[in-house]
Amino acid sequence: MIEGIDLEDEEDVCNGETEQEKQSEPEQADLIGLGYQTIYNTLQQHNEEIVSDVQVIVQELRRINLLRAELWAGVLGHRYTDITRKFNQLSIEIKRVNSNLTLSHEEKLN
Numbered sequence: 001m002i003e004g005i006d007l008e009d010e011e012d013v014c015n016g017e018t019e020q021e022k023q024s025e026p027e028q029a030d031l032i033g034l035g036y037q038t039i040y041n042t043l044q045q046h047n048e049e050i051v052s053d054v055q056v057i058v059q060e061l062r063r064i065n066l067l068r069a070e071l072w073a074g075v076l077g078h079r080y081t082d083i084t085r086k087f088n089q090l091s092i093e094i095k096r097v098n099s100n101l102t103l104s105h106e107e108k109l110n
Contacts, residue, residue, distance in 0.1 A: 044051045097108055 040051070097103065100108070
């Protein structure tokens, strides 16, 4: 608090959030969740088989996406190792060229 000003309130004003908006966010999330649950229950009552098929499809899509993320992680890990090795080789080559006394300064730069 500086000269009677609460910094937390000041920060909220700067962020454009009011206390009422902060309190309504969880309520909105609850309403959205309730809405999804109502839609799900209604669909399941009308055709339970389709709802379960859609659930299986969604689970498979999540699994495929996870496998793809794992594949990318493996590729990036391999590339990182490869790039690190090449960087080290380049550093050694730069040191070798710089220590070569028979080359002029211009030749070392080219």
